[in-house]
Amino acid sequence: MRRTDLVVTVPESTARPAAADLGLALLPLPVELPPAPVHLSWHQRYDTDRAHVRLRDPTRAALVSP
Structure with a gap:
């Protein structure tokens, strides 16, 4: 972007x-802008996988608004 006249829209945390x-x-x-859906x-085989649940739950809490 630095060497162009283009504009890009990205989340501030990324930029x-x-x-x-x-x-x-x-x-x-x-x-x-309205909030973007997350x-x-x-795969359903990971629904009860303990390691996957331990990763998924905090990720959901961080990304999904209360």
């Missing part, structure tokens, strides 16, 4: 680490 390294400016969007999916 912030790269912005300083690449010399990019982070600007707020000029419009309000979909979690996995």
Whole structure:
């Protein structure tokens, strides 16, 4: 993006680490956007897999609004 006249829209948490390294400016969007839906999916054989549950539950809590 640095060498173009293009604009990209990405989550701030994704852009912030790269912005300083690449010399990019982070600007707020000029419009309000609705929240993006988050979909979690996995094969049913992992429904009761303890390791998968231990990863899935905190991931769901971090991504899904209360």
